[in-house]
Amino acid sequence: xxxxxxxxxxxxxxxxxxxxxxxxxxxxxxxxxxxxxxxxxxxxxxxxxxxxxxxxxxxxxxxxxxxxxxxxxxxxxxxxxxxxxxxxxxxxxxxxxxxxxxxxxxxxxxxxxxxxxxxxxxxxxxxxxxxxxxxxxxxxxxxxxxxxxxxxxxxxxxxxxxxxxx
Amino acid sequence: xxxxxxxxxxxxxxxxxxxxxxxxxxxxxxxxxxxxxxxxxxxxxxxxxxxxxxxxxxxxxxxxxxxxxxxxxxxxxxxxxxxxxxxxxxxxxxxxxxxxxxxxxxxxxxxxxxxxxxxxxxxxxxxxxxxxxxxxxxxxxxxxxxxxxxxxxxxxxxxxxxxxxxxxxxxxxxxxxxxxxxxxxxxxxxxxxxxxxxxxxxxxxxxxxxxxxxxxxxxxxxxxxxxxxxxxxxxxxxxxxxxxxxxxxxxxxxxxxxxxxxxxxxxx
Numbered sequence: 001x002x003x004x005x006x007x008x009x010x011x012x013x014x015x016x017x018x019x020x021x022x023x024x025x026x027x028x029x030x031x032x033x034x035x036x037x038x039x040x041x042x043x044x045x046x047x048x049x050x051x052x053x054x055x056x057x058x059x060x061x062x063x064x065x066x067x068x069x070x071x072x073x074x075x076x077x078x079x080x081x082x083x084x085x086x087x088x089x090x091x092x093x094x095x096x097x098x099x100x101x102x103x104x105x106x107x108x109x110x111x112x113x114x115x116x117x118x119x120x121x122x123x124x125x126x127x128x129x130x131x132x133x134x135x136x137x138x139x140x141x142x143x144x145x146x147x148x149x150x151x152x153x154x155x156x157x158x159x160x161x162x163x164x165x166x
Numbered sequence: 167x168x169x170x171x172x173x174x175x176x177x178x179x180x181x182x183x184x185x186x187x188x189x190x191x192x193x194x195x196x197x198x199x200x201x202x203x204x205x206x207x208x209x210x211x212x213x214x215x216x217x218x219x220x221x222x223x224x225x226x227x228x229x230x231x232x233x234x235x236x237x238x239x240x241x242x243x244x245x246x247x248x249x250x251x252x253x254x255x256x257x258x259x260x261x262x263x264x265x266x267x268x269x270x271x272x273x274x275x276x277x278x279x280x281x282x283x284x285x286x287x288x289x290x291x292x293x294x295x296x297x298x299x300x301x302x303x304x305x306x307x308x309x310x311x312x313x314x315x316x317x318x319x320x321x322x323x324x325x326x327x328x329x330x331x332x333x334x335x336x337x338x339x340x341x342x343x344x345x346x347x348x349x350x351x352x353x354x355x356x357x358x359x360x361x362x363x364x365x366x367x368x369x370x371x372x373x374x375x376x377x378x379x380x381x382x383x384x385x386x387x388x389x390x391x392x393x394x395x396x397x398x399x400x401x402x403x404x405x406x407x408x409x410x411x412x413x414x415x416x417x418x419x420x421x422x423x424x425x426x427x428x429x430x431x432x433x434x
Contacts, residue, residue: 007237015224035236099216117182118217139175150209
């Protein structure tokens, strides 16, 4: 029963992790760690509650742990070994027009909210619960993330005159 | 409509279809009067759709095995299978480090409480049977990774150890006595690398053969017996080679195995 429920969520966890990390191997590692932790804490899951929110919450916490941990800079061996820059690209906008790469330029916390909204279509309240943050924080991260992504995609300088949101 | 009432949160919720019908109408009126804001909202809608087009194909990718097995509670076998990539990633170094610490502490412990005076023991190297017994005690109980290279790859094992020891070494065949090779590993000796071959019988009893090439004195010896705690050791020196056979079995049974080992080794 639970196996089916978890199996059904794996593709979604992978999609989200891929979008969040931008790297296939790293994303699948994160999914694997998430599932292992989920099984080891299965007794904490309350039957009838939202399995997906629970799993995404576990993934979020693992990610936070990862980011806190000092780590060695690593490189995927199998992919993107060829992207040696041949000219300065910071302001050139061409590379950044690529959405995936633009997404990688968002702060982690904004990217998370943006992706949970866009890909998972979670409600703001569910996102607040999953990430364990106030709903106002969800809204401000969403607003800033969307605007930042827009300006990167349009090659504009960052605009700072956003309205303050409670 | 009072445009001041439209907040940034309303605009975001409009993009996400999270408004009530009434509120959505108010937002649309506001956007009709504010072309810049309308353009911004359109950009967000486009952005959201683009993200979905970009990442939705991941949903249809076949699951790698290490993930699909995790759809069920990890059983013993499933855990084994999915642990492999983990091992490759990082645990191996940790295991190796902890084994090395265990080995070094074991050796240090033996040296310190030893019959040798402490000052002298630091300068001395520890004797062959003791090193062999410690290596046996450290590695033979290891369920998951008792050897570095398993007997399935015996050719590679022989080639590798021979290369590292700088001289041909080959594990004797002890199948006639009920012991099958399970693999081997390289270990630090007193001044350089030594080899350890591990065998196991049908009951799971393990036996290790420690092969050192560090014997500079070239004094051949007959079989000698030593006991280090629960581990019995037969050892002998043959040219530059030192051999030590360790196991937690009877002296008489171990002697039989030691004889078989001795018989199979090329004597110079």
